[in-house]
Amino acid sequence: MATQARLTDDVIRPDLLLQELLAAATGAGAIVNFCGLVRPEDHEGRKIEALRLDHHPRLTLRSLETIAQDGAERFGLSTCLVVHRFGRIEPGATVVFVGAAALHRRAAFMGADYLMDRLKSEAMFWKKEEGAAGGQWIEPTNEDRADLLRWGN
Amino acid sequence: MATQARLTDDVIRPDLLLQELLAAATGAGAIVNFCGLVRPEDHEGRKIEALRLDHHPRLTLRSLETIAQDGAERFGLSTCLVVHRFGRIEPGATVVFVGAAALHRRAAFMGADYLMDRLKSEAMFWKKEEGAAGGQWIEPTNEDRADLLRWGN
Amino acid sequence: MGNMTVRFYGRLAEACGPTAEIPLEAQSCTIAELRNIIGQRFPDMATDLTGPSVRAAVADVMVPDDRSVSPGTEVEFFPIVSGG
């Protein structure tokens, strides 16, 4: 697979994706992967019923591809996989899966970390937390912006 | 599972371990895991036939448990899993699996990174790379020692 | 002189629907003018639509406010992305 980004409205199965990564990452010494799950509560402790991610039919996937390619190049990842879900997603379910394989662990860790920082700020989604009291549209937090600055972006 | 360390001479199945982690990590927003695989070549490009890890019947598991507990406490991990294999392990196979679940991604990334840095220097193993020209016993590299210093250890 | 098709995403789509047909009285208009016309139709969103946080795109490429567009061209409006 080398470098790949996928966009899906279906359930993400991190175990199967990790299996794919392991099969693809011939010669690698290290694989780091990240699963982002819908949290059961928002930042103020209110129950979240679902996260809804609006996406663009072409540009969203393109944004994922750009991020995956940037990460793979910057950290010399032999395999780099970004899988993102859109639509309505319930607490506990996986929203995003990122996998980075490299010869050594430092590159794999930094690669996955970088991919997530970029995705959290730049992936082309419009995200809403839906709760009992209605919902609220989410924008990148100050922490997300600060995380991105770590990489000189 | 909260915090757990396991030592096994059997094949490690990262996909099944990730499934376990996902099932255990209720309420988490982020899971980071690491798979360490036997590389096909050593640092000088010579073919590795197998990695052999000698272990101590009690102290090795204890060292894994200490590291897992330290990581879980230091980064507030809701779930922390360390699984290490010993014995003869062939290239491509998983030697170590680490999983860290937390509310937010920064803690999960740092937790997994920390666990691996500690494991690479302090896990109580004696490791030998076996190749056609015999074998060589491995000690932590200077990079491993430098990695450990990042955490003030 | 014809309808402009516009598409909305995120909070804009929630407020204005995913698409709207905007009748245009001139042969063409700039993106800035189009923002004002749409803002009149959806007053709740006028501040967003005419502000810098909402970007406009034609054929999947971001376009500046002085770009001229005419009926038949589809214009998309993007609020600030949330990230993944």
Next chain:
Amino acid sequence: MGNMTVRFYGRLAEACGPTAEIPLEAQSCTIAELRNIIGQRFPDMATDLTGPSVRAAVADVMVPDDRSVSPGTEVEFFPIVSGG
């Protein structure tokens, strides 16, 4: 006056075997003395065994070189660990 059972790990186990029975002429000896006795039996490993990189343990606890041990006690010798 009896045998000391010692256990080796890693490169020491490869050179000396995983365990050895070391006959002791005194009723007891220090870890430092034991290191020398074992070094005489396995000359290739003498430098390692008598150096600071090899640690000794009794009952799963590291012990200093001046600790006295006697037959019946099992002493383990650990080369520098490789990490995982």
